[in-house]
Amino acid sequence: xxxxxxxxxxxxxxxxxxxxxxxxxxxxxxxxxxxxxxxxxxxxxxxxxxxxxxxxxxxxxxxxxxxxxxxxxxxxxxxxxxxxxxxxxxxxxxxxxxxxxxxxxxxxxxxxxxxxxxxxxxxxxxxxxxxxxxxxxxxxxxxxxxxxxxxxxxxxxxxxxxxxxxxxxx
Amino acid sequence: xxxxxxxxxxxxxxxxxxxxxxxxxxxxxxxxxxxxxxxxxxxxxxxxxxxxxxxxxxxxxxxxxxxxxxxxxxxxxxxxxxxxxxxxxxxxxxxxxxxxxxxxxxxxxxxxxxxxxxx
Numbered sequence: 001x002x003x004x005x006x007x008x009x010x011x012x013x014x015x016x017x018x019x020x021x022x023x024x025x026x027x028x029x030x031x032x033x034x035x036x037x038x039x040x041x042x043x044x045x046x047x048x049x050x051x052x053x054x055x056x057x058x059x060x061x062x063x064x065x066x067x068x069x070x071x072x073x074x075x076x077x078x079x080x081x082x083x084x085x086x087x088x089x090x091x092x093x094x095x096x097x098x099x100x101x102x103x104x105x106x107x108x109x110x111x112x113x114x115x116x117x118x119x120x121x122x123x124x125x126x127x128x129x130x131x132x133x134x135x136x137x138x139x140x141x142x143x144x145x146x147x148x149x150x151x152x153x154x155x156x157x158x159x160x161x162x163x164x165x166x167x168x169x170x
Numbered sequence: 171x172x173x174x175x176x177x178x179x180x181x182x183x184x185x186x187x188x189x190x191x192x193x194x195x196x197x198x199x200x201x202x203x204x205x206x207x208x209x210x211x212x213x214x215x216x217x218x219x220x221x222x223x224x225x226x227x228x229x230x231x232x233x234x235x236x237x238x239x240x241x242x243x244x245x246x247x248x249x250x251x252x253x254x255x256x257x258x259x260x261x262x263x264x265x266x267x268x269x270x271x272x273x274x275x276x277x278x279x280x281x282x283x284x285x286x287x288x289x
Contacts, residue, residue, distance in 0.1 A: 021279060028268070035189070036262040112192050124192070131193035135178060142233045142257035145275050149254050152279070 003165045010158045017151045024144045031137040034130050179205040179225045179256070181218065182237040183263050190235065199230060209240050219244045226251060234258045238273070239266040248274045 113120050113128060178195045180187050187208045197205045207213075207221040222244055225234050238260040241248055248258060258275070262268040270276050 024276075025270075028270070032262050032268045035186075036264070036267065112194055112196070127189060128192045131189045135190070135193050135195065138178065138233060138235060138259055138261075141259055145257050145259075146254040148275075148279060 003162060006158055006162050006165065010155070010162065013151060013155055013158065017148060017155065020144055020148050020151065024141065024148065027137055027141050027144065031134055031141060034137065035134045177205050177228075177231045178233045178235060179228075179231045180235045181207045181221060181225075181240055182209060182235065182261070183240075184208050184210070185264050186235075186237055186261070199228070205231060209237070215243050219247050222247050226256060231256050235261050237261060237263040237266065238268055239263060241274070242272060245274070 113124065116124065177197055178190070180190045180195065182190075187206050191206065195205065199205070203224070205225070207218070209218060218240060222234070222236070225231050232255060234256050236248075236258065240263075241258075241260045251258060260268070260273050260275075
């Protein structure tokens with residue numbers, strides 16, 4: 001490739017990188033606002049939201065048991081009575097005493113709001129919506145970061161080629 | 171993200187992890203390992219670093235979200251991660267707003283250009 005063509009390609013790549021960086025900055029600002037100010041923390045604080053267990057390690061265990069019951073590996077009785085409140089939404093879906101595990105893998109995922117009973121504060125629903133929006137933004141930002149990384153590598157490659165073709169300008 | 175798992179992992183304080191679990195990202199893999207870590211007062215830097223490295227090596231995780239103040243504790247591990255996947259996103263927390271100057275990805279992007287390069 002001739003040097004002028006390389007320069008054109010380099011300029012084009014540079015412009016694309018700058019556009020991507022600008023878009024990244026914009027999406028970052030939205031994500032930070034969503035998670036930190038508008039919905040996430042504000043709603044959680046307003047709702048005085050607390051996980052269903054005294055410590056989050058218990059919530060992690062509860063999540064494990066939730067997944068275990070959902071997968072139909074164990075019956076609720078084997079999981080333990082202490083987690084009855086946490087598993088109530090999973091238990092309600094079972095028909096009668098569970099003698100044989102039901103294949104649960106085709107079920108739709110449970111809504112985490114169900115961990116906290118039937119009636120949950122509106123602020124908690126808002127918090128969930130904010131965090132879900134945040135997750136979509138996070139995926140967009142991750143894609144942008146990958147594109148920027150790729151562009152950066154391409155830029156370096158082209159700059160190296162240009163230096164070889166025009167060593168006097170290096 | 172094609173060819174890599176679709177899970178999002180979270181390393182954060184209780185509020186951060188709770189919020190994203192509410193959003194529906196909580197999962198256990200076949201070894202019953204969760205895709206999140208709650209960092210508390212007594213969580214050691216080694217634990218954070220070990221979990222971060224485990225997430226990096228899992229083939230079912232595509233994105234790692236980490237509070238920026240926690241990322242600062244294991245900055246060397248983040249800076250050493252040069253692959254695109256899993257993507258690492260630093261996010262603010264309740265008490266620590268986001269600072270673009272500290273973000274590993276953006277620092278790398280700023281270092282892309284020098285006056286020589288743009289001549």
